[in-house]
Amino acid sequence: MKPSDPIDKNDSLGRALQQWTVDAALPPRFHDDVWRRIRLTEARPAPSWWRDLLDVVEGALCRPALAVSYVTILLLAGLSIGFAQARQESARMDKALGARYVQSVDPYQAPRHP
Amino acid sequence: MKRGALILILGVVLGLCAYCGFYFAGTASRRALLESETPELEWLKREFRLADSAFDRVVRLHDAYKSECAEMCRRIDARNQELKELLAKADQVTPEIESKLAEAGQLRLQCQKNMLRHFLEVSRNMPPDQGKRYLAWVQEKTFLPEHKMHGKGTASVTSDEHRHK
Numbered sequence: 117m118k119p120s121d122p123i124d125k126n127d128s129l130g131r132a133l134q135q136w137t138v139d140a141a142l143p144p145r146f147h148d149d150v151w152r153r154i155r156l157t158e159a160r161p162a163p164s165w166w167r168d169l170l171d172v173v174e175g176a177l178c179r180p181a182l183a184v185s186y187v188t189i190l191l192l193a194g195l196s197i198g199f200a201q202a203r204q205e206s207a208r209m210d211k212a213l214g215a216r217y218v219q220s221v222d223p224y225q226a227p228r229h230p
Numbered sequence: 231m232k233r234g235a236l237i238l239i240l241g242v243v244l245g246l247c248a249y250c251g252f253y254f255a256g257t258a259s260r261r262a263l264l265e266s267e268t269p270e271l272e273w274l275k276r277e278f279r280l281a282d283s284a285f286d287r288v289v290r291l292h293d294a295y296k297s298e299c300a301e302m303c304r305r306i307d308a309r310n311q312e313l314k315e316l317l318a319k320a321d322q323v324t325p326e327i328e329s330k331l332a333e334a335g336q337l338r339l340q341c342q343k344n345m346l347r348h349f350l351e352v353s354r355n356m357p358p359d360q361g362k363r364y365l366a367w368v369q370e371k372t373f374l375p376e377h378k379m380h381g382k383g384t385a386s387v388t389s390d391e392h393r394h395k
Binding site: 186187191192194209210214223 | 232233234235237238240241242244245246247248249250251252253254255256257259260261263264269270271273274277292295296299302303306338341345348349367368371372
């Protein structure tokens with residue numbers, strides 16, 4: 117069965133469309149512009165996962181509650197890591213200074229300069 | 231720049247500032263010790279909570295002992311050199327080597343007696359509880375190497391290197 121042509125369903129519209137002619141001239145370099153746009157569209161890089169992630173993060177950080185939480189967490193992380201590393205480093209320096217004292221009083225542990 | 235990106239960077243910068251601030255504040259006192267003229271004595275003052283007057287006495291004792299200690303170092307080095315030369319030539323234990331080993335033993339004994347006398351004197355110039363703590367600590371570090379070999383956690387890097395397998 118042949119599919120019905122929609123134009124045939126509306127005779128007056130179909131007739132008008134078949135009689136319609138375009139007299140306006142195309143703008144200069146119309147074809148070149150069309151092909152240039154096609155080429156530009158094809159050359160545009162596909163959206164990457166990190167760009168998507170960045171968009172999601174940026175979108176989330178625009179919400180005040182999330183932004184405040186994010187800054188607070190980083191601040192607390194910085195404080196606690198700084199505190200822990202300072203304690204570790206202080207303990208290391210204490211041990212080194214203690215060893216230095218022992219070297220200063222024990223001739224058998226004193227550093228020898230050849 | 232977008233607002234989200236600004237907050238992202240602000241969080242990282244604040245975190246880094248907090249880390250650096252706490253780290254430098256937390257290590258400031260030790261760094262000040264290291265920059266002092268006698269860091270090991272300043273450490274002793276801090277570690278055993280010495281008052282200024284007690285610290286002055288300990289410094290005087292330390293200075294007096296240092297010349298004795300330097301002389302001992304010189305004698306140990308000389309004895310070690312003699313022993314080294316004898317051992318380089320020997321293929322068995324000669325009476326001469328035995329004699330040098332005995333001398334080295336005597337020297338060690340003398341050295342340990344001097345050290346112990348100094349440690350006791352220093353500990354007497356500290357508050358009693360700190361003096362006891364000082365004696366226990368310094369004796370472990372100087373007279374009790376066997377303890378270090380089998381001790382857990384207290385062994386220094388040097389003693390680890392010499393630990394018997």
